[in-house]
Amino acid sequence: MSTNNKKAWLYLLPALLFLIFFMVYPLIDVIIYSVEEGYNFASQTYFGVGTYNFSYVLHDPYCLQAVKNTFILVIITAPVSSGLALLISVGLSSIRPLRELYQTIYFLPYVTNTLAVGLVFMILFQRTEYTDGMVNLLINWFGGESVDFIDGPYWAKMFVLCFYTVWVVMPFKILVLTSALASVNQDYYKAARVDGTPRLRVFTKITLPMISPMLFYLVITGFIGAFKAYSDAVALFGTDLNAAGMNTIVGYVYDMLYGDSGGYPSYASAAAVILFVIVLTITCVNLLVSRKKVRY
Amino acid sequence: MEVDYEKIEKAAKRRSGVLRGLTYAGLSVWALIVLFPFYWMILTSVKSYASYNAEYVPSFFTLHPTLENYENAFTAVPLGGYLMNTVIFALLTTLLMVVVSVLAAYAFARLEFKGKNLVFTLFLSLMMIPSELVVITNFVTITNLDLRNTFTGLILPSVTSVFYIYLLKENFEQVPDELYRAAKVDGTSDLKYLWKVMVPICRPTIVTVTILKIIECWNSYVWPRLITDDPAYYLVSNGIQEIRENGFGRENIPAMMAAVVVISVPLIILFLVFRRKIMEGVARGGMKG
Numbered sequence: 001m002s003t004n005n006k007k008a009w010l011y012l013l014p015a016l017l018f019l020i021f022f023m024v025y026p027l028i029d030v031i032i033y034s035v036e037e038g039y040n041f042a043s044q045t046y047f048g049v050g051t052y053n054f055s056y057v058l059h060d061p062y063c064l065q066a067v068k069n070t071f072i073l074v075i076i077t078a079p080v081s082s083g084l085a086l087l088i089s090v091g092l093s094s095i096r097p098l099r100e101l102y103q104t105i106y107f108l109p110y111v112t113n114t115l116a117v118g119l120v121f122m123i124l125f126q127r128t129e130y131t132d133g134m135v136n137l138l139i140n141w142f143g144g145e146s147v148d149f150i151d152g153p154y155w156a157k158m159f160v161l162c163f164y165t166v167w168v169v170m171p172f173k174i175l176v177l178t179s180a181l182a183s184v185n186q187d188y189y190k191a192a193r194v195d196g197t198p199r200l201r202v203f204t205k206i207t208l209p210m211i212s213p214m215l216f217y218l219v220i221t222g223f224i225g226a227f228k229a230y231s232d233a234v235a236l237f238g239t240d241l242n243a244a245g246m247n248t249i250v251g252y253v254y255d256m257l258y259g260d261s262g263g264y265p266s267y268a269s270a271a272a273v274i275l276f277v278i279v280l281t282i283t284c285v286n287l288l289v290s291r292k293k294v295r296y
Numbered sequence: 297m298e299v300d301y302e303k304i305e306k307a308a309k310r311r312s313g314v315l316r317g318l319t320y321a322g323l324s325v326w327a328l329i330v331l332f333p334f335y336w337m338i339l340t341s342v343k344s345y346a347s348y349n350a351e352y353v354p355s356f357f358t359l360h361p362t363l364e365n366y367e368n369a370f371t372a373v374p375l376g377g378y379l380m381n382t383v384i385f386a387l388l389t390t391l392l393m394v395v396v397s398v399l400a401a402y403a404f405a406r407l408e409f410k411g412k413n414l415v416f417t418l419f420l421s422l423m424m425i426p427s428e429l430v431v432i433t434n435f436v437t438i439t440n441l442d443l444r445n446t447f448t449g450l451i452l453p454s455v456t457s458v459f460y461i462y463l464l465k466e467n468f469e470q471v472p473d474e475l476y477r478a479a480k481v482d483g484t485s486d487l488k489y490l491w492k493v494m495v496p497i498c499r500p501t502i503v504t505v506t507i508l509k510i511i512e513c514w515n516s517y518v519w520p521r522l523i524t525d526d527p528a529y530y531l532v533s534n535g536i537q538e539i540r541e542n543g544f545g546r547e548n549i550p551a552m553m554a555a556v557v558v559i560s561v562p563l564i565i566l567f568l569v570f571r572r573k574i575m576e577g578v579a580r581g582g583m584k585g
Contacts (some may be wrong), residue, residue, distance in 0.1 A: 007486065008409035015400035018456040026433030033432065088326055091319045098320075104568075106326045107575060108334070111567040113515050115533045116556040119540060120333045123340070123549055132424055134336065134354050167329070172578060179579045199315075228428055231517045231533075238536060250428050257432055258522050265432055272429050279426065 001118035033269035053270035057147050062242050063271060066252040068161075072158060073165060073229055073248070078222035079151070082215065085173035092174070093181045103178070109133070110171035118164060118235020125149035125236075150237065157237070157246055165232050169225060173218050220286045227279050230254070249275045254295045299506045329339055337560070341365050341553040348550045365554035374527065375555050378535030384447065384533055385520075386513035389454045393509055394502065402490050405460070405468035406476060423458045427518075435522050445526040454519060460505045463580065466500040468494060504577035509568050514563055532559045 013102040033039065033272065038047040057063050090104060109117070124134045136146040149156045174220070179289040192202045208215075233241055242245035249271065255261050256268035278292060340348065342361035369375045378491045404416055432455045443449030471494060473493070495502065519535035526529055530538060536559060544551045567574055 004407065005409045008403045008407035008412075011399045011403035011407065011417070011486075014396045015461060017414060018452075019422060019458070021437075022434055022453045022456055023425060023430055024437065026437070027425060027431035029433040029436075030429055054313060084326075088323065091323050094319055095316070095323070102323050103575075104308075104571060107571075108330055108564070108567070110578065111511055111563045111574070113533060113536070113563070115515075115517055116536050117333055117337075118558045119536065119552060120337045122338060124333065130349050131352050131354055137353060137492055165336050169332075170326075170330075175575055175579050176412070205486060224426075234517070236539065238541065240342055253428060253432070254522065257435060265436060268432050269332070274575055276426060283424075288430050 020230060022184050024082050030269045030272060032252065035274045036266055039266040052275070053266045057267055057270045057274065060267075061250050062247060062255075063249075064243060065242075066247040069158070069161075069246060070229065070249045071225060073162060074223055074226040075171070076162045077165045077226050080162070081169050082218050083138055085170055085177050085218070086215065088170075088174055089177035089181055090203070092178055103174075106174050107171045109168055114168060114231045115235045120234050121160065121164050121167075123148055127152070130269065151244075154245065159246070160236055161165055161233055161246060162231075164236060165226065167261070168232060169222065173222070176214060177183060177217060180211040184210045188245055220283060223282050223286070224279050227275065227282075249278075298536040306427065318500050334560075337553045337556050340448040340550055341557050345548060345550055345551050352419075365550045366558070368544065368548075369521055369558060372551065373535075373539050373555070375535065375539070375558060377528065377559070378530050378532050381529060382514060382531045385454075386510050387452055388447065389451045389513050390506055390509045392451065392455045393457055394398070394506055395540070397457065397464055397505070398454060398490070398495065398502070400461050401464035401468050402486075402494065404465045407486070419458055420462065423462070431518065431522065434519075443523075445524050445529045449523050450520060450529070450531075452493065454513065454516065457509065463505060466503060467498045471497050474542055500573070503570075506571050507566065510566070511563060511574075535559075 034051050035051065036046040037050050037052045039045075069235045088106070092099060092106075095102075120143045125131050127136055127146055127150075132140070132146045133149075135149065140146060147156050149160045188206045188210075189202065192206060197205075228250050229248045233246050233248055233251060237244040237246045238250070240260075242261070247255065253271045253275070256264045256271060308526045335537060339356075342365070343351075343358050343362070344360070344362045344364060347358070348361065365508065404412065404419075428530075438444060438449045438453070441449070443452075447487045475493055476489065479493065515533065516531070517537075521537075524534065527535075536555060538551060539555055
């Protein structure tokens with residue numbers, strides 16, 4: 001038994017080493033960083049322990065801008081992408097010919113480099129002195145005025161960011177929902193057909209309740225994913241997100257840590273801890289709500 | 297009476313035909329939105345610099361495709377180097393991750409040891425921790441170890457993946473116990489059993505995990521950006537960002553698009569080859585990022 005014991009730990013050892021060194025230790029360390037006031041990266045010294053870092057971060061206009069951007073992004077993209085994915089998945093499972101082709105196409109954004117394709121979105125939406133860009137061409141066709149979506153008004157920049165985020169997260173949601181729809185017991189539908197139940201009623205009374213756990217899961221992961229948004233924004237607006245006014249919380253953390261405005265691991269840690277608390281709260285609230293509402 | 301019934305049936309058929317048409321139309325609209333950026337990047341990448349800049353109103357096709365942008369992408373900026381770095385990074389990270397995860401999953405699935413349940417629960421709870429939280433200390437650690445701008449520094453923190461250990465463990469547990477006992481009677485060592493029996497049986501899952509990890513590595517941006525400031529060690533993600541900010545000059549968009557195409561094509565090919573495996577793996581809980 002004891003040799004078996006030793007052997008088992010030996011098999012676990014590499015994974016444990018990696019996890020302890022790069023996950024458990026950093027987790028504890030980041031909390032310590034966040035309460036050390038006036039930490040100096042070069043001399044590795046600090047003045048005292050307290051909540052100054054948190055209050056600094058919460059009073060920093062860049063941080064508040066980042067929090068505002070992130071919340072708008074979350075509130076728009078999580079419901080929109082889940083709803084749209086539901087619509088598309090229901091459509092997908094009601095057809096037979098060409099279904100595989102559609103599924104393959106819809107999954108493409110998942111396997112593309114966010115930074116690279118974001119550049120394409122930038123070009124589609126950007127208005128420069130050489131061209132109004134592709135999207136503005138469309139707007140003009142419908143009689144609208146050209147808008148600069150990349151360097152223009154706030155709502156326009158937010159629109160592009162939301163649009164791109166939805167575009168990027170859709171493959172995952174469509175895939176999860178189509179497999180959830182496929183696993184609904186077909187007997188229910190047969191029974192409904194025998195009874196002559198109208199389509200809409202079948203959808204609201206059978207389909208929706210059956211896949212509601214999956215739908216809730218998607219909304220939660222959508223919330224969390226959008227809270228961690230960063231590379232989408234970089235792809236569209238460049239690395240200096242503060243200047244563009246389009247920073248996100250995660251972006252703020254990294255900017256504090258590194259780059260032209262970096263070198264403040266304490267502030268970065270405080271912001272990261274705040275982000276973690278927000279995400280954790282939302283997860284818990286969602287879990288509580290879903291336990292009450294999700295019923296078969 | 298009979299005529300009426302036929303009429304009703306026809307009307308119902310017509311209505312479902314209309315609904316079907318609408319469904320296809322809606323699905324095609326989304327397919328178009330997904331595909332259009334890909335079309336646009338390929339189209340732009342084959343327009344010449346002069347002709348692209350001459351179009352105030354962008355045109356939807358070109359009659360004079362050129363490959364000069366691709367030449368530019370490999371000569372004017374070190375795109376080849378970025379690609380090479382990414383391949384090395386993705387392969388080494390994935391290889392290490394698979395070895396480490398297979399060993400750990402085997403311990404959880406097949407071996408008995410004290411505190412196994414506790415350790416496994418702790419493992420699972422690590423899945424809740426966002427990487428954004430630990431990246432700060434990892435950055436400090438790697439900097440202090442003087443591992444910035446090295447492959448070691450890039451790879452080591454990217455190896456751990458609790459989710460893949462979990463996925464492999466679930467799969468290992470489905471292999472019947474009898475095989476293990478038979479092997480023990482024959483005096484086969486655990487390592488040999490793992491290598492000769494478990495791994496071949498569970499190959500589909502291992503392949504899925506490998507591909508998902510390669511995709512993740514290919515697209516990773518945050519860690520490489522933090523840990524490398526020497527362009528010789530850039531991966532494609534921060535490479536493309538560098539190209540955008542200081543590469544061809546902001547105006548040479550066709551050349552930029554050529555670089556984007558070059559970066560995107562390997563993964564799209566990988567996806568088309570392993571389509572079923574990737575989609576099945578992601579449906580089982582893989583998350584982007």
